[in-house]
Amino acid sequence: GNSVTQMEGPVTLSEEAFLTINCTYTATGYPSLFWYVQYPGEGLQLLLKATKADDKGSNKGFEATYRKETTSFHLEKGSVQVSDSAVYFCALISGGADGLTFGKGTHLIIQP
Amino acid sequence: EAGVAQSPRYKIIEKRQSVAFWCNPISGHATLYWYQQILGQGPKLLIQFQNNGVVDDSQLPKDRFSAERLKGVDSTLKIQPAKLEDSAVYLCASSLGSVYAILEQYFGPGTRLTVT
Numbered sequence: 187g188n189s190v191t192q193m194e195g196p197v198t199l200s201e202e203a204f205l206t207i208n209c210t211y212t213a214t215g216y217p218s219l220f221w222y223v224q225y226p227g228e229g230l231q232l233l234l235k236a237t238k239a240d241d242k243g244s245n246k247g248f249e250a251t252y253r254k255e256t257t258s259f260h261l262e263k264g265s266v267q268v269s270d271s272a273v274y275f276c277a278l279i280s281g282g283a284d285g286l287t288f289g290k291g292t293h294l295i296i297q298p
Numbered sequence: 299e300a301g302v303a304q305s306p307r308y309k310i311i312e313k314r315q316s317v318a319f320w321c322n323p324i325s326g327h328a329t330l331y332w333y334q335q336i337l338g339q340g341p342k343l344l345i346q347f348q349n350n351g352v353v354d355d356s357q358l359p360k361d362r363f364s365a366e367r368l369k370g371v372d373s374t375l376k377i378q379p380a381k382l383e384d385s386a387v388y389l390c391a392s393s394l395g396s397v398y399a400i401l402e403q404y405f406g407p408g409t410r411l412t413v414t
Contacts, residue, residue: 190340229301230341230389230405275340284393285331285354286403288340 188213192276192289199266200297207261207292209250209276217280219243219252219259222288224273233261233274271296300324302406304390310412316378319409323371323392329353330367331403332375333389341389347373348395380413387411 193208211217221233221243234243239254248263259276276289303322311317323330328349333341344363346353349370358365362381367373377384387410391403 229407230391232402235402277340284329285343285346286333286341288342290338290340 188217188278188280188287190276190278190287190289192274192292195273195291195293196295197292198295198297201268202265203296205261205263205266205270205294207274207276207294209259209261209289211257211259211276211278213257213278213280213287215280217278219250220277220279220286221248221250221259221261222275222277224275224291226272230275266294266296268296268298270294302390302392302404304388304406304409306409307407308410308412310414311380313382313413314379316376317380317411318374318376319388319390319411321373321375321390321406323373323390324404327392327394327404328370329393329395329401330373331391331393332365332373333391335387335389335408337386344375377411380411382413385411385413 189212191210218237220235222230223233224230234245236243236252242251250259250261273291273293275291277286305320330347332344335341344358345355345365347367350367365375387408389408390406393401393403
């Protein structure tokens with residue numbers, strides 16, 4: 187079956203630090219890959235996506251590249267801000283139906 | 299544009315009681331999803347509707363959970379009888395739905411269920 191593994195949190199960084207949150211996946215066929223974000227007190231929202239190998243998704247300074255050879259979709263940002271503090275979920279869709287399979291989430295804390 | 303609406307936001311019940319959650323998707327969205335998010339885990343798909351038909355309910359515990367989407371708009375998810383392990387946040391999401399593209403799912407605020 188499909189599964190997503192992402193790094194355990196919480197991840198605590200100082201403002202302007204470089205961010206990487208690792209995500210690897212197992213899937214049948216050729217999945218589409220997503221990062222969702224949940225800010226404090228808000229609902230889940232799509233951050234970025236990539237639908238085929240070597241695609242790069244980007245939004246709000248965040249980037250992730252679909253690496254089929256390593257089955258990975260790591261999230262990166264060059265300079266984080268306090269407002270980036272949230273829980274980040276890696277997810278995929280594969281296998282016909284388009285319900286999302288999520289990782290467990292990574293809690294990111296940015297300190298000023 | 300109004301987002302996905304869910305009610306109630308919070309519910310506390312005793313085990314073996316029944317409970318129902320309601321979801322109103324974004325207007326015009328054909329596809330509706332219910333997810334269960336247990337504390338410390340990512341959301342898990344319970345059921346997916348396309349209009350008023352079920353597309354995927356393979357992870358729905360059908361002995362106690364049921365869901366319907368009459369008229370292809372609003373949806374209700376019911377648990378009867380509830381167990382302690384059903385304590386979770388129940389998320390509803392919707393999307394336009396297309397056979398040609400993977401479209402964004404928009405999530406509601408969720409209903410937090412506590413079973414005591």
